Amino acid sequence: MAWEYYLVVMLVYLGTDLLAVWGLNLEFGVAGIANLAYIVVVAAGAYAYAVVTLGPSSNLGGFQTYIGGFTLPFPLPLLVGAAAGAVVGTLIGLTGLKRLRQDYQGVAMLVVSLTVVTIVSADTGLFNGTAGLALIPNPFANLDPETARWTYVALVAVCCLIGFVVLRRFTTGPMGRTLRAMRDDDVAASASGKDIVRLRLVVQAVGGAFGGLSGALLAGFIGGWSPSAWAYIETLAFLSCIIVGGRGSDRGVSLGTLIIAVLLLQGVQFLPQIASVPGLSEDFGWIILGTATIAFIWFRPQGVLKERRPRYHAESSSKLPG
Amino acid sequence: MQLIIEAIGFGIATGAVIALGAVGFSVQFGISNILNITYGALMTLSAYIGLILINRGVNAWAALALSAVAVGVVSVIYHRILLAPLVRRGTRAIAMIIVTVSAGTILQYVIVAIAGPSSQSYGEQSGQTFHFADLTLSFGQVAIIVLTAVLMFALHLLLTRTTLGKAMRATSSNRTLARSCGIATSRISDIAWFISGCLCGAAGVALAITTVSFDFSLGALFLIPMIAAAVLGGIGQPYGAMLGGLIIGVSSEVAAAVSNPNYKDVVAFVILIIVLLVRPRGLFGAAWSSRRLMEG
Amino acid sequence: MALAATAPILEVDRLEKHYGGVRAVDGISFTVTRGAITGLIGPNGAGKSTALAMIGGFVQPSGGRVRFDGVDITGMPMHSRARLGLVRTFQMARVFASLTTLENLLVAAPHQRGERASGVLGGRRLWRGQETELIDQAQAMLQTFSMGPKANDLAGTLSGGQKRAIEIMRALMMQPKLLLLDEPMAGLSPSLSRHLEDVLLDLAEGGLSLLLVEHELETVDKLCGNVVVMAQGKVLSEGRMSELRLSREVQDAYVIG
Numbered sequence: 001m002a003w004e005y006y007l008v009v010m011l012v013y014l015g016t017d018l019l020a021v022w023g024l025n026l027e028f029g030v031a032g033i034a035n036l037a038y039i040v041v042v043a044a045g046a047y048a049y050a051v052v053t054l055g056p057s058s059n060l061g062g063f064q065t066y067i068g069g070f071t072l073p074f075p076l077p078l079l080v081g082a083a084a085g086a087v088v089g090t091l092i093g094l095t096g097l098k099r100l101r102q103d104y105q106g107v108a109m110l111v112v113s114l115t116v117v118t119i120v121s122a123d124t125g126l127f128n129g130t131a132g133l134a135l136i137p138n139p140f141a142n143l144d145p146e147t148a149r150w151t152y153v154a155l156v157a158v159c160c161l162i163g164f165v166v167l168r169r170f171t172t173g174p175m176g177r178t179l180r181a182m183r184d185d186d187v188a189a190s191a192s193g194k195d196i197v198r199l200r201l202v203v204q205a206v207g208g209a210f211g212g213l214s215g216a217l218l219a220g221f222i223g224g225w226s227p228s229a230w231a232y233i234e235t236l237a238f239l240s241c242i243i244v245g246g247r248g249s250d251r252g253v254s255l256g257t258l259i260i261a262v263l264l265l266q267g268v269q270f271l272p273q274i275a276s277v278p279g280l281s282e283d284f285g286w287i288i289l290g291t292a293t294i295a296f297i298w299f300r301p302q303g304v305l306k307e308r309r310p311r312y313h314a315e316s317s318s319k320l321p322g
Numbered sequence: 323m324q325l326i327i328e329a330i331g332f333g334i335a336t337g338a339v340i341a342l343g344a345v346g347f348s349v350q351f352g353i354s355n356i357l358n359i360t361y362g363a364l365m366t367l368s369a370y371i372g373l374i375l376i377n378r379g380v381n382a383w384a385a386l387a388l389s390a391v392a393v394g395v396v397s398v399i400y401h402r403i404l405l406a407p408l409v410r411r412g413t414r415a416i417a418m419i420i421v422t423v424s425a426g427t428i429l430q431y432v433i434v435a436i437a438g439p440s441s442q443s444y445g446e447q448s449g450q451t452f453h454f455a456d457l458t459l460s461f462g463q464v465a466i467i468v469l470t471a472v473l474m475f476a477l478h479l480l481l482t483r484t485t486l487g488k489a490m491r492a493t494s495s496n497r498t499l500a501r502s503c504g505i506a507t508s509r510i511s512d513i514a515w516f517i518s519g520c521l522c523g524a525a526g527v528a529l530a531i532t533t534v535s536f537d538f539s540l541g542a543l544f545l546i547p548m549i550a551a552a553v554l555g556g557i558g559q560p561y562g563a564m565l566g567g568l569i570i571g572v573s574s575e576v577a578a579a580v581s582n583p584n585y586k587d588v589v590a591f592v593i594l595i596i597v598l599l600v601r602p603r604g605l606f607g608a609a610w611s612s613r614r615l616m617e618g
Numbered sequence: 619m620a621l622a623a624t625a626p627i628l629e630v631d632r633l634e635k636h637y638g639g640v641r642a643v644d645g646i647s648f649t650v651t652r653g654a655i656t657g658l659i660g661p662n663g664a665g666k667s668t669a670l671a672m673i674g675g676f677v678q679p680s681g682g683r684v685r686f687d688g689v690d691i692t693g694m695p696m697h698s699r700a701r702l703g704l705v706r707t708f709q710m711a712r713v714f715a716s717l718t719t720l721e722n723l724l725v726a727a728p729h730q731r732g733e734r735a736s737g738v739l740g741g742r743r744l745w746r747g748q749e750t751e752l753i754d755q756a757q758a759m760l761q762t763f764s765m766g767p768k769a770n771d772l773a774g775t776l777s778g779g780q781k782r783a784i785e786i787m788r789a790l791m792m793q794p795k796l797l798l799l800d801e802p803m804a805g806l807s808p809s810l811s812r813h814l815e816d817v818l819l820d821l822a823e824g825g826l827s828l829l830l831v832e833h834e835l836e837t838v839d840k841l842c843g844n845v846v847v848m849a850q851g852k853v854l855s856e857g858r859m860s861e862l863r864l865s866r867e868v869q870d871a872y873v874i875g
Contacts, residue, residue: 103415115591122584174732188712192726193700283431290428
């Protein structure tokens, strides 16, 4: 039943993509932080998950070297992954505190992303260098394969549910309003009494936690993680979902993630096969992503579902809209 | 010590190519206030166009010139039909970065789709080598150093001795003022993008010549050191970019020689990050130019 | 720890700012009286905007001190000054363009439970009550500025005069003790300027202190009690507008610039 397996993979990827996109949307769409190094927090979560579930290297034949090497019981490794994302996210946030023009900020973040992946690839002692980590244990390995797969889907769904509830706490209400004010004009926000530095770091910690959880779930599902999974260009994929869907809108970017996922998966199947170049569908995927991003910035920068602000009515000021 | 001298020599050769690319990048920023990340993929395009020409028997230097001009033309068109209209509409700086990164990605993977992912090579240009004291450089390396020096000098003459060059400098410095002085800033921009596009193309072929082999990631790999050089020298300042290129080239090679060669690229990355965070205007950027870099 | 009602609300003490070799502000000292409108005038390049930026916390001084309501705020970041009650507006009115008019006001309200960690994670129940009160407060303010109908419009779509009004209202939502106004009449039509003048006079009458940087000397004459004149980075003179008009020094400064 290949389609069943295919469906499981799709759902897990969709769920983990949603978590990451929600996190980046909080940072970039809502709070206006140009964190183009976001993929690093996803990687942080994945590696953290790996090194707290793999156990000591010698147990597996000693063919990969890495730091850590614990075996924490489920679901602790997921929490560790989220925490790693939060910590790394905050560290990245510290580099962005100087008030640089946004495009400079963006380039600096891309370079940070590239630097980290270069160092991790080169230093084999950290996370086994370019080869990455393999044999990451699946938490449901004791179940039969099909049940294990669907249990994982359920796990991802639960994480998304909890994640979404937490997300809404930050993107709506007074906090959501203040973050958007900071996005629109951080000087005016500061002049209105908002501590911009503190807000930015908090947002990058929370956004980082979402990314870290996403990475941890992926690592547990795939069973491996290597530098090829987090090239600095990967952040662009998440940005695509945000720009296409609707920057700053949780519904919008969720829809955007769905659209991009469908577009990538379906689109590449309908494209003609050129020669027999392996990996071609992945290349076309990037071509599609890039084109969709530019098309939306050109034709509809607010995205499919644009951000909506609450409307208040004088008579019913005691009733707050959603 | 021998190692260091060799590293410095290699560094000058690499630095020359980085300088070549950095100057083009810097000119584009100076004229249009855009950090054109597509620059990397355009260099890759140039390298592949050069490859096609060389494989058809075209002389290497003619191939370089033709590829450079081709990329120059592509650059002007790219700026005219995509970048300039977006800027005119008030597209914000971060969105422009996303656009140029996306365009670069599209171009890079179109190249992969057409030319395949495997490594390419221009092959040996000439077995001749040059010896300077303890240092041996290949023909290609020396040729590129000479070429870069010639092009930089030509650019210098253009900028300082011609009306066009002065118009470019004026437009770079203060576009509105330049326009009110009667300068056709739109046309000057086109010309500047063509010239810098040619430099981009030349850098792409130069990279292909000086590396043993290359693939579709060529431009992407060298773009960041070039941006580092441009920013280090003072973004928008062509002369700063030239010096920056040399500094980045030499320091990268020396660092690789004395410590872990895997970290060679990291030197350029770290320099860029530090410059942006500590002194965004670089070595030679005027204090006022930092207003282009700071928000608010 | 507010001082006696007669103590100045703001004391500027030998404030300086150098940029490279240029002394934009070269040691200025003056005080702002509590409950009154003080003017800060001077020709272009006198350093008024830099002085205001230093008082507001937007720019770090090279030397000197600023005391607000008895507290030395010289090193304090902008947001802390704002929370103490020192609120500034900007030469070009800055609004939060993607938020509605009403939301622009709500943002500025201090001590919002919904912004603290406990409030955010705890959920709507914890801040709903306070939010309702703030909405009522903001809507009332919109009414007094005749902008009730615009409550749900995105601030970015409004005219210059309306944006200026939003800025002032937002400042007022912060329960300020001192308002720093940087050329508030700039870009406003004469009738709107007159209206804003009346608003400022009312606010001062209500006990609010104001420091007004203005070019329009007529406005300064009408609104301000004490006026400080700056030229070339220094305080040239101080006094009532009527006296200053007659002063030779001040006239020369405006001609020479």
